[in-house]
Amino acid sequence: MKRPFHATLFLAQLCTGAALADGIQVIPNGDQASMAGSADYFTGAVVVDMLVTPTEYSQVSGAHVTFAPGARTAWHTHPRGQTLIVTSGKGWVQEGSKDKQEIKPGDVVRIAPGVKHWHGATDTNGMRHIALQEAVDGKNVEWLEQVSDDQYTK
Incomplete structure (x- = not known):
């Protein structure tokens, strides 16, 4: 039936x-306990609260991520893209060499597969977002170099 x-x-x-x-x-x-964001992948104070992890039925993972002012991810890509849902504060997101964009509560950010980007808080405000991404062959992110202070403030 x-x-x-x-x-x-x-x-x-x-x-x-x-x-x-x-x-x-x-x-x-x-x-699930909160985790500090690894210094290998983040700059500044970041707390990651996992919401969902992949199962045999779905390769989606998601976390509620808290960035202190000035905190951010390293440059990275996702094989199936990423969706960010901003829940509080004010932040920035940037694609490659394009200008960074401000993001605020209620904004939904859709990042296409393979797009090099970073996201995090502004220099004066903290920011929280839910990050959703799907794994391909068990991998949901490719971490790249850190975002320099010059790149961040530009």
Whole structure:
């Protein structure tokens, strides 16, 4: 018997990777400890709170990332692109040699596959966003060089 489409079940599947045939899986808030962003991939104070990790059903991962003023990612790319949903504060995102763009709460940033970019807080305001990306062959990001202070302030 074919199941009807239910938006709630679809969202549960998207967020947790659970298949419709498996029902709904609730992952309690706080089940995963907060992590400091690695100095290999971030500049400044960054806290990463994982929301979803890949499963056998879905290769999507997501985190709520908190950047202190001046904090940012290194340059990087994603094989299937990335979506950022800004939840608080004020930040910047930049693609390659293009001008950086301001991002603020409610903004959704869609980054195409393979696009070299960075994102983080402004120099005077912290920023939080939800970052969603999909893995290809178990890899969801290619980290590159750090964003220099000159690149960041330009």
